[in-house]
Amino acid sequence: MVHGRVSRLSVHDVRFPTSLGGHGSDAMHTDPDYSAAYVVLETDAEDGLKGYGITFTLGRGTEVVVCAVNALAPHVLNKDLGDIVGDFRGFYRQLTSDGQLRWIFYRLQTTGEELNLQIGPEKGVVHLATAAVLNAVWDLWAKQEGKPLWKLLVDMDPRTLVSCIDFRYITDVLTEEEACEILRQSQVGKKEREEQMLAHGYPAYTTSCAWLGYPDATLKQLCSEALKDGWTRFKVKVGADLQDDIRRCRLVRNMIGPEKTLMMDANQRWDVPEAVEWMTKLAEFKPLWIEEPTSPDDILGHAAISKALAPLGIGVATGEQCHNRVIFKQLLQAKALKFLQIDSCRLGSVNENLSVLLMAKKFEIPVCPHAGGVGLCELVQHLIIFDFISVSASLQDRMCEYVDHLHEHFKYPVLIREAAYLPPKDAGYSTEMKEDSVKRHRYPDGEVWKKLLSAQGN
Numbered sequence: 253m254v255h256g257r258v259s260r261l262s263v264h265d266v267r268f269p270t271s272l273g274g275h276g277s278d279a280m281h282t283d284p285d286y287s288a289a290y291v292v293l294e295t296d297a298e299d300g301l302k303g304y305g306i307t308f309t310l311g312r313g314t315e316v317v318v319c320a321v322n323a324l325a326p327h328v329l330n331k332d333l334g335d336i337v338g339d340f341r342g343f344y345r346q347l348t349s350d351g352q353l354r355w356i357f358y359r360l361q362t363t364g365e366e367l368n369l370q371i372g373p374e375k376g377v378v379h380l381a382t383a384a385v386l387n388a389v390w391d392l393w394a395k396q397e398g399k400p401l402w403k404l405l406v407d408m409d410p411r412t413l414v415s416c417i418d419f420r421y422i423t424d425v426l427t428e429e430e431a432c433e434i435l436r437q438s439q440v441g442k443k444e445r446e447e448q449m450l451a452h453g454y455p456a457y458t459t460s461c462a463w464l465g466y467p468d469a470t471l472k473q474l475c476s477e478a479l480k481d482g483w484t485r486f487k488v489k490v491g492a493d494l495q496d497d498i499r500r501c502r503l504v505r506n507m508i509g510p511e512k513t514l515m516m517d518a519n520q521r522w523d524v525p526e527a528v529e530w531m532t533k534l535a536e537f538k539p540l541w542i543e544e545p546t547s548p549d550d551i552l553g554h555a556a557i558s559k560a561l562a563p564l565g566i567g568v569a570t571g572e573q574c575h576n577r578v579i580f581k582q583l584l585q586a587k588a589l590k591f592l593q594i595d596s597c598r599l600g601s602v603n604e605n606l607s608v609l610l611m612a613k614k615f616e617i618p619v620c621p622h623a624g625g626v627g628l629c630e631l632v633q634h635l636i637i638f639d640f641i642s643v644s645a646s647l648q649d650r651m652c653e654y655v656d657h658l659h660e661h662f663k664y665p666v667l668i669r670e671a672a673y674l675p676p677k678d679a680g681y682s683t684e685m686k687e688d689s690v691k692r693h694r695y696p697d698g699e700v701w702k703k704l705l706s707a708q709g710n
């Protein structure tokens with residue numbers, strides 16, 4: 253039974269200096285410091301359990317999200333956890349519909365600069381903050397039930413599951429009744445699929461070999477190590493310089509051979525015609541997909557690229573920066589993507605991701621989650637394992653991203669075996685970081701940053 257009143261919400265700005273090694277770099281984010289706005293929820297319950305929630309950010313962006321989490325705190329504090337999850341749809345809507353927060357541009361005074369930031373509705377900073385808070389609620393709920401989050405979801409009856417979803421703005425493609433029906437139909441074979449997951453895990457691909465900032469020698473070395481470790485699917489960053497892309501893609505394709513799967517990711521670098529032209533030149537390396545070829549807001553642009561690249565056998569993948577379920581709905585309606593990439597922190601937590609998984613099922617589009625960042629692998633594995641067991645019932649054309657960074661900072665790190673995610677066994681959403689890691693990486697007063705900042709003369 254869920255219990256306790258939320259007595260404290262704290263939020264930490266935790267950053268890892270990944271940009272120093274070029275880890276995580278792409279054509280648009282050339283110096284990413286993998287970071288998180290890290291939320292801790294405490295209750296007055298005697299069990300002493302805490303809920304941990306993160307949202308993924310890049311360095312300086314974190315302080316902005318931290319402000320937004322604090323702005324949302326009054327919605328959570330002093331609430332009864334039973335009341336929150338008992339009407340999760342209502343609570344989700346309360347957080348995402350704060351009449352004062354959803355409207356405005358937010359003016360933030362940081363170190364001498366003034367930033368104007370759009371924070372709503374259901375997009376941008378406030379939505380990332382919503383995800384951090386709700387992820388903490390889901391973590392706490394799963395912990396109180398003594399189950400890993402994926403299992404909490406798998407064991408929930410369809411009616412309870414859909415009661416967590418806000419169907420506002422999507423009923424033209426998915427009603428609550430239809431969602432329930434999808435879940436009911438997928439009850440068949442659930443037990444066998446759960447056993448399959450526990451025995452073999454969920455198939456993964458790696459992005460860790462080919463960040464854009466890596467020199468060719470690193471790329472080669474990481475590729476050959478990944479091959480030895482049994483990886484068969486690889487993603488390469490592209491989009492900044494065509495000649496570089498040709499050289500790097502050739503190098504990777506030569507190393508992995510013609511049979512293994514290659515994906516490319518441009519991180520929104522191109523205009524629509526440029527995307528088509530560029531990918532036509534990279535087609536010889538046989539990519540399965542081009543990810544984020546253009547602005548995440550350009551639904552019709554994605555549709556045009558999809559149509560143009562289909563004859564070359566290249567699909568369009570996108571989602572890691574899709575604001576919300578409405579954008580996903582339209583991408584699906586417009587046949588703008590062949591692979592849908594949910595993100596555990598970009599959307600409004602499990603609640604909104606459930607709606608996207610169900611829409612993807614209805615449109616028969618495979619979900620291949622985004623996980624490049626700190627903690628995203630830990631979180632999204634729960635969603636995709638649930639998706640397989642309770643929604644999609646298929647592994648056809650599906651795989652979950654894996655990046656080999658920063659797992660050592662988590663109390664319950666992902667377990668990868670033979671290029672597959674093994675289902676987590678510990679209770680919760682795998683969101684909890686090690687206390688010492690948080691302390692050392694807190695910005696700007698953690699030991700790691702104090703040293704770095706003083707070396708830079710700050």
Ligand SMILES: C[C@H](O)[C@@H](O)CC(=O)C(=O)O
Pocket residue numbers: 275276277278281284459517519572622623624625653
């Ligand atoms: C900035 C991030 O590392 C981004 O490049 C991740 C990404 O696009 C992916 O993993 O896909």
Ligand SMILES: [Mg+2]
Pocket residue numbers: 517519543544572622624
């Ligand atoms: Mg990407």
